[in-house]
Amino acid sequence: MRAKFVVGNWKLNGSLSANEALLEAVLPGVQKAGNRQCAVCVPAPYLSQVKSLLEGTALAWGSQDVSAHDKGAYTGEVSGPMLKEFGCSLAIVGHSERRTLFGDTDAVVVEKFIAARRAGLTPIFCVGETLAEREQGVTEKVLARQVDALLDKVGAAGVDGAIVAYEPVWAIGTGKTATSAQADEAQAFIRARVAARDAAVAGRLPILYGGSVKGSNAAELFAMPNVDGGLVGGASLVAEDFVAIWRAAVAAN
Numbered sequence: 518m519r520a521k522f523v524v525g526n527w528k529l530n531g532s533l534s535a536n537e538a539l540l541e542a543v544l545p546g547v548q549k550a551g552n553r554q555c556a557v558c559v560p561a562p563y564l565s566q567v568k569s570l571l572e573g574t575a576l577a578w579g580s581q582d583v584s585a586h587d588k589g590a591y592t593g594e595v596s597g598p599m600l601k602e603f604g605c606s607l608a609i610v611g612h613s614e615r616r617t618l619f620g621d622t623d624a625v626v627v628e629k630f631i632a633a634r635r636a637g638l639t640p641i642f643c644v645g646e647t648l649a650e651r652e653q654g655v656t657e658k659v660l661a662r663q664v665d666a667l668l669d670k671v672g673a674a675g676v677d678g679a680i681v682a683y684e685p686v687w688a689i690g691t692g693k694t695a696t697s698a699q700a701d702e703a704q705a706f707i708r709a710r711v712a713a714r715d716a717a718v719a720g721r722l723p724i725l726y727g728g729s730v731k732g733s734n735a736a737e738l739f740a741m742p743n744v745d746g747g748l749v750g751g752a753s754l755v756a757e758d759f760v761a762i763w764r765a766a767v768a769a770n
């Protein structure tokens with residue numbers, strides 16, 4: 518059975534005191550359960566704090582982005598080897614906020630994916646359509662373009678061991694969750710796209726859903742055959758909500 522992941526994406530939120538209070542409240546609710554994994558992706562300045570609070574616990578941690586470059590004259594960037602030094606196991610790449618607000622193109626996202634793997638991090642490769650694209654009926658075309666950009670560069674073997682997250686942009690931070698059927702349909706499409714290159718890799722690829730995941734809808738989403746967990750924004754900042762989502766992942770299949 519595929520591993521289920523619940524990954525919190527704190528985005529640009531937190532403070533030393535708020536992080537400590539949040540993690541102290543979350544930790545007792547997160548026990549290891551089979552091959553499921555729970556993690557938080559935090560702003561880079563807090564990695565040192567998070568490492569000291571989470572080392573030896575059941576909660577893993579990661580970054581929200583990674584530079585395509587390992588070192589050099591790239592002001593403001595944070596590299597994979599640096600993230601690794603702070604104990605990160607995961608790195609989100611291609612989040613829609615990076616794509617739309619900071620100009621990360623398909624090609625840049627693929628370079629970041631490759632950099633994450635080079636550093637020994639598990640990339641969480643985000644894809645998803647905007648509301649306009651869904652309304653125009655081009656959701657699958659957009660997903661195919663985003664997924665193929667990666668597969669064309671790294672091949673199916675290159676995504677083996679990575680994680681994909683389907684995050685419809687219209688469901689992020691809006692309170693509008695994709696229905697479990699909409700999520701499953703899109704995620705089945707992504708899996709088929711990978712299966713066209715390598716069915717075995719596609720079969721073991723965790724594909725998470727992101728976009729207004731809450732304690733109240735997680736169980737229904739996670740029951741879908743192609744939804745292998747959640748990438749959680751707002752609800753990851755509220756301990757009881759995040760723990761409820763984790764419990765739903767532990768209870769699923």
Ligand SMILES: O=C(CO)COP(=O)(O)O
Pocket residue numbers: 526612684688689690691692727728729730748749750751752
């Ligand atoms: O973007 C997301 C996670 O990466 C989803 O954010 P929300 O859960 O706040 O909708």
